[in-house]
Structure formats: C-alpha cells, structure tokens
Amino acid sequence: MLEKYNTAxxxxxxxxASVGSTEMVINMGPQHPSTHGxxxxxxxxxxxxxxxxxxHLGYLHRCFDKHAxxxxxxxxxxxxxxxxxxxxMNNSHSFVMGVERMxxxxxxxxxxxxxxxxxxxxxxxxxxxxxxxxxxxxxxxxFTPFLWCFRDREHIMNMLEWASGxxxxxxxxxxxxxxxxxxxxxxxxxxxxxxxxxxxLDELDGLLTNNQIFIxxxxxxGVLPADVAINYGCSGPMLRASGIKWDLRRxxxxxxxPELEFDIPVGQGLMGSVGDCWDRYKVRVDxxxxxxxxxEQCVNRLMSDYARxxxxxxxxxxxxxxxxxxxxxxxxxxxxKGELGFYFETKEKTDIPRRLKARGPSFxxxxxxPELGKGVLIADLIAILGSIDIxxxxxxx
Amino acid sequence: MIDKILKHLQAEFGVQxxxxxxxxxxxxxxxxxxxxxxxCKLLRDHKEFYFDFLANITAVDYHPENRFALVYNLxxxxxxxxxxxxxxxxxxxxxxxxxxxxxSVSSIWRTADWHEREAxxxxxxxxxxxxxLRRILLPDDWAGFPLRKDYKDAESYHGIKIKGE
Numbered sequence: 001m002l003e004k005y006n007t008a009x010x011x012x013x014x015x016x017a018s019v020g021s022t023e024m025v026i027n028m029g030p031q032h033p034s035t036h037g038x039x040x041x042x043x044x045x046x047x048x049x050x051x052x053x054x055x056h057l058g059y060l061h062r063c064f065d066k067h068a069x070x071x072x073x074x075x076x077x078x079x080x081x082x083x084x085x086x087x088x089m090n091n092s093h094s095f096v097m098g099v100e101r102m103x104x105x106x107x108x109x110x111x112x113x114x115x116x117x118x119x120x121x122x123x124x125x126x127x128x129x130x131x132x133x134x135x136x137x138x139x140x141x142x143f144t145p146f147l148w149c150f151r152d153r154e155h156i157m158n159m160l161e162w163a164s165g166x167x168x169x170x171x172x173x174x175x176x177x178x179x180x181x182x183x184x185x186x187x188x189x190x191x192x193x194x195x196x197x198x199x200x201l202d203e204l205d206g207l208l209t210n211n212q213i214f215i216x217x218x219x220x221x222g223v224l225p226a227d228v229a230i231n232y233g234c235s236g237p238m239l240r241a242s243g244i245k246w247d248l249r250r251x252x253x254x255x256x257x258p259e260l261e262f263d264i265p266v267g268q269g270l271m272g273s274v275g276d277c278w279d280r281y282k283v284r285v286d287x288x289x290x291x292x293x294x295x296e297q298c299v300n301r302l303m304s305d306y307a308r309x310x311x312x313x314x315x316x317x318x319x320x321x322x323x324x325x326x327x328x329x330x331x332x333x334x335x336x337k338g339e340l341g342f343y344f345e346t347k348e349k350t351d352i353p354r355r356l357k358a359r360g361p362s363f364x365x366x367x368x369x370p371e372l373g374k375g376v377l378i379a380d381l382i383a384i385l386g387s388i389d390i391x392x393x394x395x396x397x
Numbered sequence: 398m399i400d401k402i403l404k405h406l407q408a409e410f411g412v413q414x415x416x417x418x419x420x421x422x423x424x425x426x427x428x429x430x431x432x433x434x435x436x437c438k439l440l441r442d443h444k445e446f447y448f449d450f451l452a453n454i455t456a457v458d459y460h461p462e463n464r465f466a467l468v469y470n471l472x473x474x475x476x477x478x479x480x481x482x483x484x485x486x487x488x489x490x491x492x493x494x495x496x497x498x499x500x501s502v503s504s505i506w507r508t509a510d511w512h513e514r515e516a517x518x519x520x521x522x523x524x525x526x527x528x529x530l531r532r533i534l535l536p537d538d539w540a541g542f543p544l545r546k547d548y549k550d551a552e553s554y555h556g557i558k559i560k561g562e
Contacts, residue, residue, distance in 0.1 A: 005523060008530045009537050045486060058534035065519070065544055101422070230449050230474060233508030244474065251477055328421055330470045330481065332452065341527045343455045343468060359453040359470075367511045 012054070013016045014031075019044055023051060026378075031061050032141050034382045038394030041369075041385075043378070050381050053373040060396040062158040065316045068356035073099045073175055073322050076356070081169040083340075084394040086131055089124040089160070092173045093117055097254060098331030098342045102324040105317065109176070112306040113314055114256045116182055119190070119298040120160060122291040126197075127156040128336035131283045132389040136281060137208055139386035140217045145208050152200055155193055162186065167369055175322065178314040182302075184215055190299045194292055201288060209285060217374045218281060219272030222384035226275065232371065233364035236338025237283045238388065241267035242275035248334040260297050262290040276347065277387040284389070287336075322351040337389060360394035398477060399424040402446060406436060418483060425481040433484055434500050440471065440480070442503055448473045448480055449521050451502070454512035456520035460546030463488040465522065486522070491547060493521070501527040519544035 019025055026043045029035040038059035044052040063081065068076045073095075080095045080124045081088035134149030157167050162183055164172035172179045208214050224234070226242040239246050247264045249257040265286030267279030302308075324346045332341040338361025345355040365388050372380050399417070403426065406415040411431045418425035428436050439449045449470040455468040469482040479509060486497040501524040503509040511522045514533040521542030524530055541548055550559050 002496075005496065005530075008527070009532075012529070012531060058536070061534045063543070069546075231507045233451055233506065246474055326420075328423075328425070328468070328481075330423060330453065330479075339452060340472065341453050343453055343470065345457050345468075346457075354459075355455065355457045357453065357455040362509065364508055367508060371507075379557075 003368050004059065005037045005299075016042075017024075022046060027299050028381075030056075033087045034082075034385065034389055036135065037387070039366075039390070039392055039395070041381075043381070045378065048377050048379075050373050050376055050378055053381070055369060056368075058343050058396050060152060060392045062393075063395065065355075065357055068353060069350065072351040073353075078169065078171045080358070081171060082393055083360060083397060084337060084362070084391045085168055085334060086391055087124050087336045088168060088170050089117075089120045089129040090128075090333070091340060092171070093255070094331060094333035094335070094340045095342055096173050096175050097333060098329060098344055099322065099324070101331060102327050102329050102344060102346065103175075103319065103322065105176060105319075108317060110312075110317075111256065112302065112308075112312065113178055115298050116178060116304055116314075118255055118257065119302065120163065120170075120172065120297060122294045122298070123156050123160060123190075125336045126288050126291050126295075127160075128309065129154045130156075132284050132336075133204070133208070133281065133288075136386045136389070136396050137214075140214070142211070142214060142384050145204060148200070148204060148207075152197060155187065155196070159186070159189060159193065162189075174315070174318055176315075176317040176319055176348040177219075181308065181312060181314050187303050190295060194296055194299075198292065201285075202350050205285065209282065215271050215278060217383055218277035218387070221272075221277045221380050222376070222387060223273050224275040224368065224372060228368070229275070232368040234338070234368055235361050235364065236335065237280055237287065238338060238365045238368075240265065241280040241283045243269075248332055248339060252332070254333060256394070260294050265290065280387040280389075292320050323349065324351075332359075337362055337391065337394070338365060340394075357397055358394075360397060362388075362390040362392075362394040363397075366390050366395055399480075402426065402440070402480065405443070405446075406439070409439065410436065418481075421481075423473075423479065423481055425483055427483045427485065430462050430484050430486065430499050434502060434505070435483075436482065437469075437505050439501050440482075446473065446478075446480075447475055448478075450474055451506035451508050454509060454516060456516040456522050456544070458520060458544065458546050463491060465498060465520065467516070467522065469502070479494075491545070493541070496523040496527055498523045500525050501530075503527055518542070521545060 023046050029040040030038040040056040042054040043050050075093050080091040083091050130149040130153040161167045164170040183216045189328040212369035219345050224242050226244050229239050229242045245264050245266050267274050326348050328345045330343045332339050341359035343357040344353050346353045372384050414429050416425050416427045440446050450472040453470040457466045465486040467484045471480045516522045517530055518532040
C-alpha cells in the first residue's frame with residue numbers, strides 16, 4: 001500500500017505515543033459491561049476528566065454487506081434480524097418494505113398482514129426500549145429497574161416466540177407476507193399484556209424518572225444541541241430528545257401508520273436543558289406509552305375489520321422468484337434506535353443484489369460520542385454512552 | 398422539486414457536468430467528483446433545498462468493469478424531501494496502490510467521517526482531505542478491501558488460518 005493511505009494511522013499512533021506525563025490512556029472495553037457489548041473506547045484522561053475519546057469498532061463485524069451479495073432476499077432476512085438483535089422485527093420490516101417497493105407490490109399487501117407487522121414491530125419496540133431503560137439504570141447504579149424491565153420484556157419475548165417460533169431472531173416478516181398468521185388467541189393475550197403493563201410502567205416511572213439521584217446523574221449531562229445532532233446524522237430518540245419532531249413513521253407514513261393515532265414525544269428539558277441524558281431517557285419512556293396505544297388500536301382492528309378468516313393465507317403473495325431488474329433504492333424506517341436504512345443496488349435477471357448496504361442508526365448515533373465526551377468526567381461518559389443506547393450488532397454489522 | 402434542483406445545479410456548474418439519472422424510483426443526481434464538495438455545500442446551505450441530513454454513503458463495485466460509484470443519500474428535515482447524489486469513479490486498474498480518490502464531504506456533514514472511513518476500509522476508496530482516514534471495522538493491519546468483488550482471502554492473519562479445512 002502507498003504511504004499516504006497509512007498516514008492517518010501513523011498520526012493516531014503518534015497521538016497515543018505523545019500523551020503527556022500528567023495524562024493517561026485508558027481502555028474502556030471491549031469487555032466492559034457499560035459499553036453494552038464489544039465496544040472499545042480509548043480514553044485520554046487527565047485525572048478524572050476525559051480529554052479525548054477514540055472509539056474502536058468492529059469486534060462484532062459479521063460481514064452483513066458481503067453475505068447479502070451472495071444470497072437472495074428471502075435468505076437475507078435472517079441476517080437482518082441479527083443487525084439490531086433487540087429489535088429484529090423492525091429490521092426485517094424495513095428490509096422487506098424495500099424489496100416490496102422495488103417490486104412495486106407494496107399496495108397489494110392485505111391490510112391484515114400490515115396490521116400484524118405493525119403490531120409485532122411495536123411489541124418489539126417496547127422490548128427494545130425496556131432494555132435501553134433497564135440497562136441505563138444499571139449503568140448509573142440503579143439495579144431494580146433492570147430486573148423489572150427484564151421481567152416485563154420476557155412477556156413480550158414469550159409472545160413473539162409464540163408467533164414466530166424464536167425468542168429473539170424471528171424471521172417472521174417475509175417479502176409479500178408473513179411466515180404464519182398470528183396464533184389463535186394472540187390478540188387477547190396482547191390485550192392482557194397491555195392491561196398488565198400499564199401500571200408497571202407507572203411504577204417504573206416512580207422508581208426512576210423522578211428519582212433525585214437519577215436526575216442528578218443525568219440532567220444537564222451530555223447536552224446534544226439539535227444542529228450538532230443533525231450534522232452527525234443522529235436519528236430516533238437521540239434526535240427527538242434534542243427537540244426535533246422527526247419520526248419516520250409520521251414523515252414517510254409507511255405501512256398502516258397513517259391510520260393509527262399516536263404522538264411523537266420530544267425532549268423538553270424538564271429537569272435540565274433540552275437534549276441532555278435525562279431527556280433521551282424520558283423520550284424512550286414516553287415512546288413506550290405511545291407504542292402501547294398503537295398496539296391497542298392494532299389489536300382492536302385485527303379483531304374487528306381485519307379479523308382472522310379460515311382461508312386467509314399470509315404467504316399467498318410471497319413471490320417464488322424475486323426479479324427487481326436493474327434498480328437502486330434507498331429505504332428507511334423508524335427503528336427503536338433511529339433511522340434504519342437499506343441501500344439496494346440490483347442487477348438484471350437475478351434475485352441477488354449487486355450491493356446491499358445497511359445504515360444502522362446506532363452507528364451514526366455513536367459517532368457523536370467523541371464530540372459529547374470531550375471534557376466530561378469518566379463517570380459521566382458512562383451516563384452519556386448509556387443514553388445513546390447502542391447495539392453493537394448494528395454498529396459493526 | 399428535482400427539476401428545480403437540477404436547473405440550479407446546472408446553472409451553477411454547467412449543463413454538461415450535472416445530470417439526472419434516468420430509470421430510478423428515487424431522484425438521483427449524477428455529479429462529477431471535482432464538483433462534489435461544492436454541490437454538497439450548495440445543497441446543504443441553499444434555503445430552498447436545505448439538505449441538512451446525510452443519511453448514508455454507499456460505495457458500489459462494478460466488477461468486472463474497472464469502475465466504482467459512491468452514493469450519497471440526503472434528506473432535508475425542514476422540507477421532508479430526499480435526494481440521492483451519485484459519483485462515478487472509472488478506474489484504469491484495480492491496483493492496491495491506485496485507489497479511487499474522492500474529496501471528503503466530512504467538512505459539510507460530520508457524519509460522513511465514519512461513513513467514509515467504512516468505504517475506505519471495506520471498498521478501498523481514498524477520500525482526500527479526510528481528517529482521520531483509518532480503517533474502522535477491520536483491524537488496522539488488515540490487507541486488502543474485502544467488499545471488492547475480486548477480493549481473495551489471505552491465507553492467514555497473525556498465524557490464524559482464515560479458510561477452514
């Protein structure tokens with residue numbers, strides 16, 4: 001390789017080597033529990049102050065892009081499940097939408113299928129946010145919310161396992177349809193869950209949201225101004241906590257979201273300033289409430305207008321052979337963590353794409369960390385990292 | 398909307414240089430790499446377009462042709478519009494000492510920093526004026542660019558066999 005392709009790496013080595021005698025280089029991770037997976041942060045510290053953060057990624061790189069170039073779309077769906085493995089339904093929903101739009105069949109999908117997709121996606125969104133909230137509590141020293149969140153998440157996991165046969169990696173949403181219709185009694189169980197979960201959420205609120213210790217640790221910490229958030233490509237709760245009402249479920253109005261009523265919570269700086277860690281946490285809690293609203297509406301419609309019919313086949317429209325022709329298409333959807341995008345570039349007469357690139361929201365959200373982490377205390381860096389809510393499966397792909 | 402953008406860009410940079418890509422479902426503008434930074438700056442700052450959100454950068458390999466392409470997916474938050482920019486990179490050969498060179502847009506959108514590092518890491522595209530163009534997903538001493546279609550696995554990495562028996 002030419003010398004100039006390596007200069008940045010040399011610069012980095014020089015930077016580490018020239019750390020002053022009052023400073024120290026600390027490796028946080030890759031096995032640190034607060035990095036939520038295998039992320040390594042190289043910190044240059046002066047006492048307790050973080051001078052610089054250098055993230056090192058790739059410990060969980062599983063070559064998603066390369067795999068996707070060697071198999072057809074149906075076979076790629078299980079791989080998309082493993083991107084953000086806490087919200088597999090949302091991943092495959094977005095991917096499947098992209099393929100369906102390339103085929104021009106997005107309007108032909110029966111309403112019942114779309115409602116089931118939204119229902120399972122919102123259930124998965126709650127599960128993902130519960131992890132975010134619970135592990136965020138544990139990051140800054142509150143153990144109980146973690147146990148409560150995992151207890152309630154387990155109900156969702158069991159329900160989705162009942163529907164798809166798998167606990168976390170579902171492969172349930174297919175191009176043109178679904179793996180199976182919902183099991184008999186699923187709608188009732190959803191209703192029971194909503195009834196059970198609403199008071200639990202209030203309990204959680206009482207334990208964490210208004211907890212003075214929690215507020216001290218998160219309010220006014222890691223304030224992310226809206227313009228910086230946009231410039232760094234942050235999306236999802238990160239962007240909304242900075243006060244920008246940007247939710248692709250409303251902006252793009254994909255699937256049946258235009259027919260559903262829900263609000264988009266944004267950060268208001270109730271405990272500190274807009275865009276701090278507390279706001280990011282609060283937006284997630286509020287989103288869980290909105291998701292519950294969506295689930296209730298979906299279940300009601302699945303039991304009335306789009307009720308189960310004996311001869312309904314959710315695989316009826318699944319194409320035997322997918323041929324999209326020569327196309328390029330970028331699809332985006334609102335994942336629990338932000339905008340998940342897939343860029344497709346396809347060829348003639350084959351169902352294998354030339355190029356498929358996944359744009360993970362965590363990847364972009366994480367890239368703002370060096371900016372937020374400059375000049376904060378090491379303990380606050382943990383609070384900031386936790387509030388970003390990354391999943392390394394999606395950062396490294 | 399797209400006509401307006403196209404007209405504006407063509408008035409600024411010449412009719413020959415900026416073109417609309419036909420046959421796509423999403424609006425795509427093809428831009429030569431000399432004008433890329435100026436086009437991006439204009440699209441971000443112009444108050445009628447205001448593409449302030451760079452969603453994604455993809456590098457595409459057109460093996461067996463000696464040709465690469467970069468695709469930039471932009472979005473405008475205030476206007477709720479989307480736009481795709483495309484830069485074609487024809488090459489004479491695929492030599493590892495002759496990487497395709499493109500000016501970096503990380504001074505316009507900071508998020509481009511990591512996306513461009515990924516394109517460098519996996520596809521071997523060199524971004525000039527990038528502040529920190531290191532590999533991002535692979536180890537710093539990795540050889541080759543694995544997302545290229547003509548990539549061959551090395552025998553071993555630090556004594557670890559790559560291909561199984």
